[in-house]
Amino acid sequence: MAKKTTKKKTTKTSEKLKRPSLKLSSQQKLIFGSLLIILGVLLFISFLSFLFTGKADQSILSEFPSRDAEAENWARLLGAKVSDLFITRGFGIPSFIFSGLLFLSGVYVTLNLKMSRLRKHWIWGTLIVIWLSIFFGFFTHKYDVLGGTIGYEMNQFFQDYIGKIGTALLLVFGLITYMAIRFKATGDTFVNVFKRAKKGVTSEFKTEATPEEDTIAPIDNSLSEEAEAIKSAFEIPLENLEPTIAKHSSRDSKPEIKKPTPKPVPEVKMVVDEPKVEMEVETAKEEKSESDNLADKLVEDFGQFDPTLELSNFQFPTLDLLKKYDNEGIAINQEELEENKNRIVETLNNYKIGIQSIKATIGPTVTLYEIVPDAGVRISKIKNLEDDIALSLSALGIRIIAPIPGKGTIGIEVPNKNATIVSMHSAIASQKFQSSKMQLPIALGKTISNETLVVDLAKMPHLLMAGATGQGKSVGLNAVLTSLLYKKHPAEVKFVLVDPKKVELTLFNKIERHYLAKLPDSEDAIITDNTKVINTLNSLCIEMDNRYELLKNAFCRNIAEYNKKFKARKLNPNDGHQFLPYIVLVVDEFADLIMTAGKEVETPIARLAQLARAIGIHLIIATQRPSVNVITGIIKANFPARIAFRVTSKIDSRTILDGSGADQLIGRGDMLYTQGNDMIRIQCAFVDTPEVEKITEFIGAQKAYPDAYLLPEYVGEEGGTNLDIDIADRDKLFREAAEIIVTAQQGSASLLQRKLKLGYNRAGRIIDQLEAAGIVGPFEGSKARQVLVPDFVALDQLLENETNND
Numbered sequence: 190m191a192k193k194t195t196k197k198k199t200t201k202t203s204e205k206l207k208r209p210s211l212k213l214s215s216q217q218k219l220i221f222g223s224l225l226i227i228l229g230v231l232l233f234i235s236f237l238s239f240l241f242t243g244k245a246d247q248s249i250l251s252e253f254p255s256r257d258a259e260a261e262n263w264a265r266l267l268g269a270k271v272s273d274l275f276i277t278r279g280f281g282i283p284s285f286i287f288s289g290l291l292f293l294s295g296v297y298v299t300l301n302l303k304m305s306r307l308r309k310h311w312i313w314g315t316l317i318v319i320w321l322s323i324f325f326g327f328f329t330h331k332y333d334v335l336g337g338t339i340g341y342e343m344n345q346f347f348q349d350y351i352g353k354i355g356t357a358l359l360l361v362f363g364l365i366t367y368m369a370i371r372f373k374a375t376g377d378t379f380v381n382v383f384k385r386a387k388k389g390v391t392s393e394f395k396t397e398a399t400p401e402e403d404t405i406a407p408i409d410n411s412l413s414e415e416a417e418a419i420k421s422a423f424e425i426p427l428e429n430l431e432p433t434i435a436k437h438s439s440r441d442s443k444p445e446i447k448k449p450t451p452k453p454v455p456e457v458k459m460v461v462d463e464p465k466v467e468m469e470v471e472t473a474k475e476e477k478s479e480s481d482n483l484a485d486k487l488v489e490d491f492g493q494f495d496p497t498l499e500l501s502n503f504q505f506p507t508l509d510l511l512k513k514y515d516n517e518g519i520a521i522n523q524e525e526l527e528e529n530k531n532r533i534v535e536t537l538n539n540y541k542i543g544i545q546s547i548k549a550t551i552g553p554t555v556t557l558y559e560i561v562p563d564a565g566v567r568i569s570k571i572k573n574l575e576d577d578i579a580l581s582l583s584a585l586g587i588r589i590i591a592p593i594p595g596k597g598t599i600g601i602e603v604p605n606k607n608a609t610i611v612s613m614h615s616a617i618a619s620q621k622f623q624s625s626k627m628q629l630p631i632a633l634g635k636t637i638s639n640e641t642l643v644v645d646l647a648k649m650p651h652l653l654m655a656g657a658t659g660q661g662k663s664v665g666l667n668a669v670l671t672s673l674l675y676k677k678h679p680a681e682v683k684f685v686l687v688d689p690k691k692v693e694l695t696l697f698n699k700i701e702r703h704y705l706a707k708l709p710d711s712e713d714a715i716i717t718d719n720t721k722v723i724n725t726l727n728s729l730c731i732e733m734d735n736r737y738e739l740l741k742n743a744f745c746r747n748i749a750e751y752n753k754k755f756k757a758r759k760l761n762p763n764d765g766h767q768f769l770p771y772i773v774l775v776v777d778e779f780a781d782l783i784m785t786a787g788k789e790v791e792t793p794i795a796r797l798a799q800l801a802r803a804i805g806i807h808l809i810i811a812t813q814r815p816s817v818n819v820i821t822g823i824i825k826a827n828f829p830a831r832i833a834f835r836v837t838s839k840i841d842s843r844t845i846l847d848g849s850g851a852d853q854l855i856g857r858g859d860m861l862y863t864q865g866n867d868m869i870r871i872q873c874a875f876v877d878t879p880e881v882e883k884i885t886e887f888i889g890a891q892k893a894y895p896d897a898y899l900l901p902e903y904v905g906e907e908g909g910t911n912l913d914i915d916i917a918d919r920d921k922l923f924r925e926a927a928e929i930i931v932t933a934q935q936g937s938a939s940l941l942q943r944k945l946k947l948g949y950n951r952a953g954r955i956i957d958q959l960e961a962a963g964i965v966g967p968f969e970g971s972k973a974r975q976v977l978v979p980d981f982v983a984l985d986q987l988l989e990n991e992t993n994n995d
């Protein structure tokens with residue numbers, strides 16, 4: 190091993206010694222490279238025109254022409270002479286490849302690319318030229334531009350020794366060798382090519398994408414290698430140019446502002462050498478169980494289960510329902526930029542803070558000035574100057590981010606004098622939203638670099654929204670709901686809307702039978718009454734428990750897996766399985782709820798927040814008062830995704846975001862969004878009430894389900910003492926439960942839970958039924974209920990009497 194490494198080292202050093210390194214400076218490379226490119230182009234032009242003017246120029250080509258001689262070639266005398274040398278006396282038409290190689294060399298030198306690759310291109314290029322020249326020469330009987338003198342002469346040479354057939358076979362051998370070395374072709378490749386050719390052109394197109402054609406793929410890849418080289422050659426320097434400009438401006442005493450240019454994020458491209466070893470991968474076929482086979486058959490017969498089938502003609506709202514605004518595009522106010530920049534530089538200079546460079550990114554409401562301070566400046570010093578900078582810029586809402594995470598610069602956000610509106614239209618129409626494959630995509634608005642921010646509610650998994658009154662909370666909620674309406678079919682998502690203010694969400698009443706969920710006995714789907722909220726939340730908890738039960742029986746870990754299985758008809762609806770839509774619970778004015786209902790609301794909310802993510806129930810909670818008694822620790826812990834609109838105090842900002850910043854926002858939809866780590870400043874997409882009205886009307890006018898999505902019934906405390914429960918409605922386990930209670934002489938729900946392995950709700954209901962039947966006594970607070978039947982004989986008698994009386 191040791192020997193090997195020393196050997197390697199010596200060969201490396203000897204290589205270094207052997208190869209004198211010709212080091213050129215970047216400028217020299219540019220000059221030399223561009224010369225090569227120009228020569229390449231000139232050569233190409235000469236060759237091309239030689240094809241047309243070669244004959245006319247013959248007279249001046251015999252001896253070295255004088256200056257007066259007039260050549261027809263587009264590159265005149267030299268062009269005619271060089272073309273004659275390469276084409277007639279040389280390799281014929283394949284000489285064109287030399288002009289390409291010269292051009293490529295220029296590109297490689299200019300852009301400082303890997304020379305080893307260029308060497309490869311030259312070697313292969315030359316071999317191809319020779320082969321083609323001989324190939325063309327094979328068909329010509331005199332000196333000709335097709336194969337040139339060399340092609341013709343070499344053919345003559347071979348034909349003298351091995352005859353015409355031998356030469357032809359030699360050419361074929363040359364081609365096979367080339368394919369094998371260059372494209373790593375194997376015997377199989379040729380067989381496959383032959384097969385494909387046999388199948389005909391149409392089927393060839395189809396089969397190309399199938400995995401069986403793996404062996405063919407390397408050829409296609411390699412063929413595009415040349416094109417790739419040129420492509421990557423052009424990509425890298427564009428990225429490199431950027432820092433050069435930045436450096437230039439940093440040298441100036443007065444930092445220059447760089448206008449943001451919509452450029453793609455720089456990518457680092459790595460050139461990986463092709464693997465030499467081929468590997469055949471054989472995937473083992475999954476063993477299928479009986480139910481799988483049945484599912485396959487069902488899918489074969491009926492196709493996958495389509496949850497949208499019942500409303501298959503449902504039309505998603507069209508984009509023209511959303512309004513476009515005149516002042517949407519960002520207008521760059523050069524004066525304002527210059528002014529702000531000068532003020533920032535001045536203020537910092539007053540405090541002896543030097544700046545290396547400054548860059549501005551103009552967003553819809555704020556402009557971000559990114560500063561690189563002189564070496565040795567302490568970041569905390571700049572952070573402490575927040576108020577001073579705000580004062581000197583005489584602007585509200587200045588936020589200093591020191592340092593910007595992952596960038597090593599300091600950001601100063603300054604509100605624009607004229608904020609632009611981010612319309613919901615632009616957010617929904619954005620490519621990002623339209624092509625998103627998220628489960629519950631939401632177009633929140635635009636970031637400071639003017640990109641639409643699309644987030645997945647399913648990933649959040651719950652969202653907390655807070656902000657003082659009039660800062661854009663309701664608009665934010667509408668933006669969230671609108672996004673989902675534009676992307677999700679009524680079969681896929683259901684909303685549970687809680688609106689204590691009674692006016693904010695009423696518009697959604699129109700889509701009750703499409704998108705809303707409600708309790709079975711309630712009239713309105715939108716919940717405005719606090720007692721109903723408690724029932725609904727508890728009902729959602731039951732729904733959650735039921736869904737967990739379904740997931741458990743289906744051996745799935747989350748709703749996406751479950752629904753996928755259900756669509757593939759692997760779950761039997763007779764076992765209670767059904768397609769599960771996502772449920773989004775929206776609670777507006779959460780503070781109000783907590784004030785009036787307190788623990789009764791907090792407990793189910795906390796339970797849902799902790800457990801509901803896997804089964805597709807997601808919570809969005811909005812509040813005006815983000816105080817700690819409203820947003821309690823347990824709620825905060827389960828809502829990592831938070832949106833803060835403007836709040837009035839630093840303390841409120843801390844309660845929502847665990848940091849300051851929300852108190853420095855400027856309102857009207859200006860917000861901070863965090864999903865656990867970074868904070869992003871966003872201008873919320875604006876959707877006005879008339880727009881929401883139009884959308885809900887559009888959906889509401891279409892065919893709907895017969896009723897809203899029904900949540901499980903929840904019997905509240907007052908319902909628990911309701912004693913006229915019908916015998917026919919009794920639980921299946923009623924008799925068994927009664928026997929357990931009588932044996933233990935203890936009337937408690939937890940005993941039933943343990944013995945019969947039931948959930949709390951079901952055990953509670955059985956206890957209620959036992960009370961109604963007179964087997965246990967009434968609820969006695971913390972004590973277990975009294976058992977009114979002493980033994981099995983009495984129990985039998987009681988139940989028999991009941992059936993007789995019935």
Ligand SMILES: Nc1ncnc2c1ncn2[C@@H]1O[C@H](COP(=O)(O)OP(=O)(O)OP(=O)(O)O)[C@@H](O)[C@H]1O
Nearest residue numbers: 657658659660661662663664813857858873874875
């Ligand atoms: N994204 C936005 N872009 C532009 N203007 C906005 C935006 N969001 C809100 N506004 C403006 O702010 C006003 C108040 O917004 P909104 O009704 O959403 O406030 P709110 O926080 O819900 O207030 P409240 O808590 O009192 O209901 C809107 O009427 C609108 O003029």
